[in-house]
Amino acid sequence: MEKLKEKRKLKSQPKRQPKPLKNPPRRPPKRKNEVKKFRNIKQEIRILGVDDAPFTPHTNEQVMIVGTVFRAGYWLDGVITTKITVDGTDATDSIVEMVNKSRHQDQLGVIMLDGITFGGFNVVDIKKVFQETGVPVIVIMRRYPDLSRIKKALKNFHDWEERWKHILEAGEIYPTDKIHKQESIYMQTSGISKEDAQKIVILSTTRSAIPEPIRAAHIIAAGVITGESKGNA
């Protein structure tokens, strides 16, 4: 039968007028070391939720990074992906590139990361992500991280001080208010105030204890790589 795509493409073009996708001009950093102020947080704020796929630890394999573009906690508007190296140091640049070349970039209100490390100990420099994309970043953690354990693990890497610096520079780790009577989760942020970050986390936590963009990114990444997503994120 006719596939839906053909018609869809025709239908969506007049509405969307996407800018050319190949080599879009890299937007200059909009904000440097300042905090984006949200006058009011729109109910339909677009959030990019980022998680990594399952991988084999302690290899130099590539691991898939999945970004879900959500309208707050409700609608999946797009999926973007990239790859990083397990235990490498390319997570920051790969995420920046993934965001900046996306047609969603201009519309993104915030980036949410499922933890500050991906693919093992590939630590994200969230200040750099904010500076180079112009989009504020919220790192989501379900519990308060065991920093001494992380530091010890990082010391296995010759460049551990650089990785550790990114974690420290991500700043204060603070709990959210309880959401829907669930336990608090924890955040680090860049380019956004604690209060605004908290509002956006609450707004996007519509289905479980964690924001929906991150829950979906986890489910998608796992399903695509293993054939089936396990658990309910």
Add this chain to the structure above:
Amino acid sequence: MEKLKEKRKLKSQPKRQPKPLKNPPRRPPKRKNEVKKFRNIKQEIRILGVDDAPFTPHTNEQVMIVGTVFRAGYWLDGVITTKITVDGTDATDSIVEMVNKSRHQDQLGVIMLDGITFGGFNVVDIKKVFQETGVPVIVIMRRYPDLSRIKKALKNFHDWEERWKHILEAGEIYPTDKIHKQESIYMQTSGISKEDAQKIVILSTTRSAIPEPIRAAHIIAAGVITGESKGNA
């Protein structure tokens, strides 16, 4: 920082008690050539939306098939994937296997396919999918298919009659009622009455002109393979 997964896994186990995932017993066909009757369609009926990823036509490549498990048109509960051959004849068996080995299988109320062909002209035998999974099937088409054009294209294959048979055996192609004042879309079904299929299509069409499970499967499949999903499905 601590990744969410660790905690999640611990948290989700007591609640979910998933059956062992490796080699789950293949459930015997529950229904053969009969129509599943839905006494009432639950608002949270679980729907598997199936679409294929972008691929290069006329090759023997493998193409990814993505299945999204949705609660009606609202929540993504899981993602399952498999692969089929471009222009091959393995779509039916691959989809049956993907469904039957999924931990979601017992809970699925219906399977929705984005068209009856995947990966080019790999035609799905929807009667067989219903018989071998026990889950009714709804094929979704945005417009009435040009059957003579399809037949002509199929004639390029030595086994075209078998492929064509699957299309005919999928039965009547009927329009849905208008959904949210959008144009009608078209359906073929197996194992479900026209009335029930229509209700489920309406229930799950929450965001665009097509059911959400299919819209999401399309976005995910495109984003994972090309790095970015184009358009809005």
